Amino acid sequence: MPGEPQADCLFCKIVAGEVPATVVRETETTVAFRDINPQAPTHILVIPKGHYADAATLAAEAPQLVADVLREAGTVAAEEKIAVRDGGPGTGYRVVFNTGTGAGQTVFHAHAHVLGGRGLNWPPG
Ligand code: AMP
Numbered sequence: 001m002p003g004e005p006q007a008d009c010l011f012c013k014i015v016a017g018e019v020p021a022t023v024v025r026e027t028e029t030t031v032a033f034r035d036i037n038p039q040a041p042t043h044i045l046v047i048p049k050g051h052y053a054d055a056a057t058l059a060a061e062a063p064q065l066v067a068d069v070l071r072e073a074g075t076v077a078a079e080e081k082i083a084v085r086d087g088g089p090g091t092g093y094r095v096v097f098n099t100g101t102g103a104g105q106t107v108f109h110a111h112a113h114v115l116g117g118r119g120l121n122w123p124p125g
């Protein structure tokens with residue numbers, strides 16, 4: 001069944017409370033927690049509670065959850081005060097879905113990285 005927990009999935013274990021995480025927000029369908037290896041002053045992961053391997057799979061199998069994840073990304077950014085749109089350094093934020101090992105995906109449970117609190121280069125590395 002799409003979305004069913006996977007026994008060997010780290011983020012399913014975080015959803016189940018079997019692996020500790022610094023949770024900053026939770027809804028009926030999502031969890032947001034701090035990345036254990038932050039790449040910016042604010043680096044939060046927003047995940048659907050259900051297991052989907054990546055963002056495209058999530059969009060294909062549970063499109064409403066994509067909206068839930070992106071809404072929560074915006075709420076987290078607002079709460080972290082990185083969502084200000086004045087154009088100065090350290091304002092604004094980036095939402096990233098690494099997809100595939102060649103793009104840096106290491107956990108195959110869909111997750112949005114919410115990054116901010118410093119200047120963010122474009123194009124990204
Ligand atoms: P990705 O490489 O895009 O699949 O992102 C996976 C992210 O999960 C990485 O940024 C890791 O630092 C992060 N991560 C791995 N284990 C944990 C954990 N136990 N708690 C929080 N974040 C984690």
Ligand code: ZN
Binds near residue numbers: 109
């Ligand atoms: Zn999972």
